[in-house]
Amino acid sequence: MKMKKQYAALLFAFAICIASCKKEFLVQPPPNAVPVASAIKTENDMADAVNGMYNAMYNSTLFGTDIPVLGDLLADNVYISSDNINRYLNENNYSVSPNTQEPFDIYSQGYYAILQANRIIATPLPSSDNVSQLKGEAYISRALVYLELVNFFGAPYTVDATALGVPLVTAPVNPGTALTAKPARATVSQIYTLIISDLDSAYAMMPVAGTTLHPVNSEYLSKYAAKAIESRVYLYKGDYAGAAAAASLVVNSGAYSLVAPGGLVSYWANPGPTSGSETVFELALTAANNNFFNGLDGFYDQNGYGDGLVTPDLYNLYSSTDQRQALILTSSPVRGDVFVCNKYTNYSNPGDKDDIKIIRYAEVLLTLAESDARTGDTPDALIYLNMIAKNRDPSFAGYSSTGAQLLTDILTERRKELAFEGLRYFDLTRLNQPIVRPQVGPADSAPSIALIPVGDTRRILPIPQAEIDANPNIKQNPGY
Numbered sequence: 001m002k003m004k005k006q007y008a009a010l011l012f013a014f015a016i017c018i019a020s021c022k023k024e025f026l027v028q029p030p031p032n033a034v035p036v037a038s039a040i041k042t043e044n045d046m047a048d049a050v051n052g053m054y055n056a057m058y059n060s061t062l063f064g065t066d067i068p069v070l071g072d073l074l075a076d077n078v079y080i081s082s083d084n085i086n087r088y089l090n091e092n093n094y095s096v097s098p099n100t101q102e103p104f105d106i107y108s109q110g111y112y113a114i115l116q117a118n119r120i121i122a123t124p125l126p127s128s129d130n131v132s133q134l135k136g137e138a139y140i141s142r143a144l145v146y147l148e149l150v151n152f153f154g155a156p157y158t159v160d161a162t163a164l165g166v167p168l169v170t171a172p173v174n175p176g177t178a179l180t181a182k183p184a185r186a187t188v189s190q191i192y193t194l195i196i197s198d199l200d201s202a203y204a205m206m207p208v209a210g211t212t213l214h215p216v217n218s219e220y221l222s223k224y225a226a227k228a229i230e231s232r233v234y235l236y237k238g239d240y241a242g243a244a245a246a247a248s249l250v251v252n253s254g255a256y257s258l259v260a261p262g263g264l265v266s267y268w269a270n271p272g273p274t275s276g277s278e279t280v281f282e283l284a285l286t287a288a289n290n291n292f293f294n295g296l297d298g299f300y301d302q303n304g305y306g307d308g309l310v311t312p313d314l315y316n317l318y319s320s321t322d323q324r325q326a327l328i329l330t331s332s333p334v335r336g337d338v339f340v341c342n343k344y345t346n347y348s349n350p351g352d353k354d355d356i357k358i359i360r361y362a363e364v365l366l367t368l369a370e371s372d373a374r375t376g377d378t379p380d381a382l383i384y385l386n387m388i389a390k391n392r393d394p395s396f397a398g399y400s401s402t403g404a405q406l407l408t409d410i411l412t413e414r415r416k417e418l419a420f421e422g423l424r425y426f427d428l429t430r431l432n433q434p435i436v437r438p439q440v441g442p443a444d445s446a447p448s449i450a451l452i453p454v455g456d457t458r459r460i461l462p463i464p465q466a467e468i469d470a471n472p473n474i475k476q477n478p479g480y
Helices: 002-020 043-057 066-073 101-122 129-153 188-205 223-237 240-253 264-269 296-300 323-327 361-374 378-392 403-418 424-430 465-470
Strands: 078-080 164-167 185-187 279-283 308-310 356-360
Touching (some): 043 129, 066 078, 066 101, 066 308, 066 424, 101 129, 101 465, 129 188, 164 188, 185 188, 188 223, 223 356, 223 424, 240 361, 356 361, 361 378, 361 403, 403 424
Antiparallel strands (some): 164 185, 279 356
16 A cells, blocks of 8 residues: 555656646646636536536645644644554654655645636636626635645744745636746735635625525535635734624624534534534535545544544543543554544445535634634623533533633634644644644654744745746745
8 A cells, every 4th residue: 555655656746747847837737527717618517617626625635634634733733653654754753845745735736726716717607696606616715725825835924924925826727828927926915815805705796595506505615604714814814803803794694503512523423514503614525535545534543544643732631521522532442542533433434424624613703702802802702712612511611711811711722622623733823832742652653843943944834846846936935
């Protein structure tokens, strides 16, 4: 299995290298079902193209595995077992280079998804509710992918908005088209401007109730998903008034709710869509269409390769009556007394697989709590914080903190609630906090680097060497 995967990776890298000799690295093949914008001639064609875009997004090299894994592994929630298959070891040890596979995969697959979104956005079909819905989904997808790319490969907005981010590509480029310019990296600020513009465009055009082709369903992006994601964007930007405004629109819509107390384990065990309850948007995986061994479930499930283990530091944050503690197992049939993520339980389910949760209502509430706290509205901040804390732990009396302690409590709840969903790393980087990686017992593989201080260049991933080689206008990040 290892040799097959390594061979496939070599073939893929070789193909990219050959292609880069002839055209810019960001010009990639079109989606499998709908090759170019000219092939989108009907609303049904556009719906097929959107589904192809989602397929690109749930690939294991993007949201399917790499992004959520690195969002916890580069932080303090997850580490790689000593019994492993040699994946993510560079990230586990903070020894990433411009030739490391995972940054290359995220970068290349990210632009593949962006180019699919660009083709949908640029297609000149007559205006209709279906077209507005589908183009809105493409705008949100483009924004979502750019947010991941700029956060992995650029400085946090809150640290240096003028730093180099990633190239902006907003027009479709079809195979065979002569590329007249090789785009340099835009600034972090410029990328965020596009992201917010895309999300605002989607919110303005999308019908509240969806359409006949894509009804309101957590497996399709929706009008309020645009605002939920925008609340994350503004939070990462440090614009807390903007984050509160976007999150409030989602909350006041009444479209979402938390599961009933005691229902969280069942929620995560359900492999299907959970529209209106907890999930704002998830990428659909099925028994036939999933990432198989390379999926997020395979990374954690001990029936898969199960290399990803949970730090005791995280487990110990939960009280014994907190139902989120039940989402972490305390032993493995393969690795003994270790902590194991139990959010993705359908690896061995022959009928369906775990959808990839991209944004949940709980995150929106926590964003609103943090934004209110940072803008001086302590009473409302406590209301939204306790909505989460008391729902997850019915025996908990609730928080009553203020000031700096309130912010600490909110960030702790974010860590507890959003663990294994790929967000912890960005909480630490946006707040410019040191990354303190817990050292695990001798039976397991502890991260060799315990502290990544503020200012360490390794907190930003390197631009892949293949992109540097293909585009002389691309500058590498410091330290690489």
